[in-house]
Amino acid sequence: MSDTPKFKVTIDNITVEVPAGTTILNAARLIGGDVTPPAMCYYSKLENSGGKCRTCLVEVSKGSEKDPRPMPKLVASCRTTVMDGMEVKNITSERVIDARKGVVEFLLINHPLDCPVCDQAGECDLQDLSYEHGSEQSRLDFPKRTFEPEDIGPNIQLHMNRCIMCYRCVFTAEQLTQRREHGVLERGWDSQISTYLNKALDNEFIGNIIDVCPVGALTDKTFRFKQRVWFTKPMDAHRDCPTCSGKVRLWFRGEEVFRVTGRKDKWGEVEEFICNTCRFDKKRASDWVIEGPTKVNRHSVISQNHYRGAVEAQKDLIREIIGKEPKMLLDIHTISDVNRPEIHLSEIHGPSHSNDFLPNQQLEGQRKLEVGKK
Amino acid sequence: MKLLLENAHIEGIRNYDIYRKYGGYRAVEKALKLTPDEVVEEVKKSGLRGRGGAGFPTGMKWSFLAKPEGVPRHLVCNADESEPGTFKDRYLMEFLPHLLIEGLIVSSYALGSNLTFIYIRGEYAWIVDILEQAIAEAKSKGWLGKNILGTGFDCEIFVQRGAGAYICGEETALIESLEGKRGNPRIKPPFPAVQGLWMRPTVVNNVETIAAVVPIINLSGEEYAKIGVGRSTGTKLISACGNINKPGIYEITMTESVEEFIYSDEYCGGIPKGKRLKACIPGGSSVPIVPANLLFKTAKGETRYMNYESLSDGGFATGTMMGSGGFIVFDEDQCIVRHTWTLARFYAHESCGQCSPCREGTGWMYRILKNLEHGKGKMSDIDLLWDVQRKIEGNTICPLGDAAAWPVAAAIRHFRDEFEWHITHADEAQKRNFGLAHYADPRPVSAS
Numbered sequence: 085m086s087d088t089p090k091f092k093v094t095i096d097n098i099t100v101e102v103p104a105g106t107t108i109l110n111a112a113r114l115i116g117g118d119v120t121p122p123a124m125c126y127y128s129k130l131e132n133s134g135g136k137c138r139t140c141l142v143e144v145s146k147g148s149e150k151d152p153r154p155m156p157k158l159v160a161s162c163r164t165t166v167m168d169g170m171e172v173k174n175i176t177s178e179r180v181i182d183a184r185k186g187v188v189e190f191l192l193i194n195h196p197l198d199c200p201v202c203d204q205a206g207e208c209d210l211q212d213l214s215y216e217h218g219s220e221q222s223r224l225d226f227p228k229r230t231f232e233p234e235d236i237g238p239n240i241q242l243h244m245n246r247c248i249m250c251y252r253c254v255f256t257a258e259q260l261t262q263r264r265e266h267g268v269l270e271r272g273w274d275s276q277i278s279t280y281l282n283k284a285l286d287n288e289f290i291g292n293i294i295d296v297c298p299v300g301a302l303t304d305k306t307f308r309f310k311q312r313v314w315f316t317k318p319m320d321a322h323r324d325c326p327t328c329s330g331k332v333r334l335w336f337r338g339e340e341v342f343r344v345t346g347r348k349d350k351w352g353e354v355e356e357f358i359c360n361t362c363r364f365d366k367k368r369a370s371d372w373v374i375e376g377p378t379k380v381n382r383h384s385v386i387s388q389n390h391y392r393g394a395v396e397a398q399k400d401l402i403r404e405i406i407g408k409e410p411k412m413l414l415d416i417h418t419i420s421d422v423n424r425p426e427i428h429l430s431e432i433h434g435p436s437h438s439n440d441f442l443p444n445q446q447l448e449g450q451r452k453l454e455v456g457k458k
Numbered sequence: 459m460k461l462l463l464e465n466a467h468i469e470g471i472r473n474y475d476i477y478r479k480y481g482g483y484r485a486v487e488k489a490l491k492l493t494p495d496e497v498v499e500e501v502k503k504s505g506l507r508g509r510g511g512a513g514f515p516t517g518m519k520w521s522f523l524a525k526p527e528g529v530p531r532h533l534v535c536n537a538d539e540s541e542p543g544t545f546k547d548r549y550l551m552e553f554l555p556h557l558l559i560e561g562l563i564v565s566s567y568a569l570g571s572n573l574t575f576i577y578i579r580g581e582y583a584w585i586v587d588i589l590e591q592a593i594a595e596a597k598s599k600g601w602l603g604k605n606i607l608g609t610g611f612d613c614e615i616f617v618q619r620g621a622g623a624y625i626c627g628e629e630t631a632l633i634e635s636l637e638g639k640r641g642n643p644r645i646k647p648p649f650p651a652v653q654g655l656w657m658r659p660t661v662v663n664n665v666e667t668i669a670a671v672v673p674i675i676n677l678s679g680e681e682y683a684k685i686g687v688g689r690s691t692g693t694k695l696i697s698a699c700g701n702i703n704k705p706g707i708y709e710i711t712m713t714e715s716v717e718e719f720i721y722s723d724e725y726c727g728g729i730p731k732g733k734r735l736k737a738c739i740p741g742g743s744s745v746p747i748v749p750a751n752l753l754f755k756t757a758k759g760e761t762r763y764m765n766y767e768s769l770s771d772g773g774f775a776t777g778t779m780m781g782s783g784g785f786i787v788f789d790e791d792q793c794i795v796r797h798t799w800t801l802a803r804f805y806a807h808e809s810c811g812q813c814s815p816c817r818e819g820t821g822w823m824y825r826i827l828k829n830l831e832h833g834k835g836k837m838s839d840i841d842l843l844w845d846v847q848r849k850i851e852g853n854t855i856c857p858l859g860d861a862a863a864w865p866v867a868a869a870i871r872h873f874r875d876e877f878e879w880h881i882t883h884a885d886e887a888q889k890r891n892f893g894l895a896h897y898a899d900p901r902p903v904s905a906s
Binding site: 134135136137138139141157158160163164182183186187189190191193194223224225226229248249251267268270271272273274275 | 623625640645647806807808809810811812813814815816817818819820821822825829842845848849852853854855
């Protein structure tokens with residue numbers, strides 16, 4: 085591999101050297117931070133993924149050293165490979181910001197804003213994306229598109245209304261399993277993910293479509309409505325699994341394991357795909373060798389107040405995160421009791437419990453929080 | 459002057475014997491004596507531009523074809539003619555099937571394709587039989603098969619029917635469909651010239667482009683380039699329809715003015731009942747609509763001719779495109795809002811749903827326009843519509859997004875007063891049409 089030529093590419097005035105054949109998106113991920121375009125459909129572990137959601141559009145202001153002409157259209161950075169001397173504008177380009185805002189609006193017009201009852205809320209790519217790029221109000225005056233519910237098996241819940249047609253689950257089934265049993269039916273506005281025959285997806289690795297789904301269209305039935313993700317605490321764990329690597333993330337609440345997922349990296353992609361047995365059947369802490377708590381980005385809603393060293397009071401919190409990655413849903417502190425910053429959670433030892441979030445004296449009587457049994 | 463349709467009127471020209479009697483398959487005899495590169499060179503010299511709509515020089519497209527050792531190459535003829543207003547390929551295939559097959563043999567020889575496909579629109583069911591019969595005739599006479607004319611060149615042609623999707627006319631979606639998959643356009647690059655059908659180098663050409671190769675070889679590239687004007691060389695088939703006296707297929711040399719084309723008896727023969735001209739779509743439904751005051755004269759005051767350059771003069775602000783040649787004429791009785799809604803419905807129905815701006819945007823535009831047409835619109839809807847089309851255009855995988863956005867953009871740009879009238883006079887708009895726009899028809903009302 086040493087003879088692969090290295091290309092210099094400049095993204096938002098930051099130059100990085102990458103091997104030939106790298107896409108603009110992956111080059112930007114090497115730089116990291118704000119210059120990385122968001123990606124809703126691209127998944128580095130899946131071949132042929134990407135190019136569909138159009139959120140990663142960037143402007144190429146200089147094609148290459150040899151051919152410095154700019155590209156006339158915005159290009160999908162996840163599918164465009166870099167050329168030597170290419171100059172790319174992402175957040176420094178008005179055009180890109182405008183187009184991205186348009187794409188986010190298109191993704192949201194038919195997306196039900198049912199985040200309060202959606203299991204994906206808190207770890208949803210579309211939430212982060214609309215927080216950064218969306219507008220505060222929808223301009224769609226028409227009823228949102230809805231689909232008939234479809235049962236695709238005992239372990240996976242398909243909620244087609246939330247789907248943004250990223251095709252990730254189709255590629256996962258195609259590349260990870262022996263036989264793809266679901267696909268895209270219809271076209272255009274009405275296109276949908278379906279098995280057509282209401283057939284249960286039962287392949288050993290099919291559970292991974294839950295992890296790759298960027299929204300709440302595919303969720304874990306064994307976890308459904310049991311917890312909000314920000315009440316659970318992620319722990320890295322492993323077991324000796326005959327079919328997969330067995331390296332997973334357990335989502336605890338108290339001593340109970342509520343959910344098992346693959347380990348996601350900072351781009352929200354699983355490091356290794358796991359099998360259905362690990363995901364759905366091994367739900368006791370004794371099944372696993374616990375490695376320790378997962379390091380979660382402290383701006384993520386999942387990490388809020390779970391850890392020592394998290395930003396403490398609300399005032400400080402706002403000052404702290406201004407100008408940083410706006411990944412956190414700020415409003416949750418102003419509108420909700422459930423994640424109250426004045427409750428000093430960083431002092432609490434062990435996994436968090438819902439009792440930790442009980443309202444303080446002043447609010448008692450006004451509201452009652454329905455909490456799970458301890 | 460006619461090159462393609464010269465013999466179209468002859469009785470039985472569909473049959474091999476009569477086609478051969480009138481000089482058919484001379485181009486194959488001539489081309490197979492040249493080397494493939496010489497044939498490509500002839501096409502390059504002719505300046506032939508793709509007749510499917512984009513107008514990309516065919517010779518250049520052919521020269522981009524990658525030629526790796528030991529990998530078969532393919533030629534695919536795009537007969538998935540589904541653009542509303544365009545029906546020229548249907549005429550060619552129905553009446554002159556051997557012309558297409560002759561062109562395919564020559565082109566396959568030039569590109570080195572031993573396996574050539576015609577991807578035909580599913581609705582053209584009866585034309586499949588015509589083409590297959592013509593292929594069988596050509597094969598029995600030795601123009602297809604192994605070792606054609608003793609040159610050692612093998613070629614087989616197969617006809618594949620589509621299943622009724624407009625998007626399969628896009629070249630990469632066509633290739634996907636031909637491979638038996640869902641007709642979703644591929645993300646480019648890689649281009650089909652490098653990785654196309656079954657990941658082999660592939661050229662996809664329109665029916666008319668392939669047919670035009672025959673006169674190019676017969677006349678030689680230089681002679682062909684003398685026909686026409688500027689970079690618009692040769693002849694072009696125009697399928698005229700709408701409010702004209704003589705709808706049909708016309709072969710033009712691209713030197714006719716638009717006014718002549720609509721009003722002369724040789725071509726469309728004017729507008730029925732002495733009505734006045736309101737607007738025109740000169741190149742199939744996806745090109746911008748032009749109001750009558752910008753149709754005959756460009757914004758600079760020059761006469762507009764029926765060719766690639768003159769029609770696109772002024773860009774999209776005051777011009778349009780040659781497109782695929784689907785010439786649709788609107789008289790004063792037509793409602794532009796209703797027309798735009800119809801087109802938006804078509805594109806919303808035909809969007810493949812792969813990329814988000816097109817999937818959501820086309821459906822959204824269709825719903826807004828439906829409201830406008832039915833008197834339920836708001837003034838802000840016009841600006842919203844403009845914003846939606848602007849965010850679709852250029853941000854999609856394939857040109858269908860652009861094709862859906864352009865007609866809406868042009869309709870709002872030129873006929874905004876009519877949209878506003880539909881909102882301010884919602885009840886009246888249900889009963890009568892807006893009539894002519896704020897400009898006058900540049901021609902006086904005829905005396906009929």
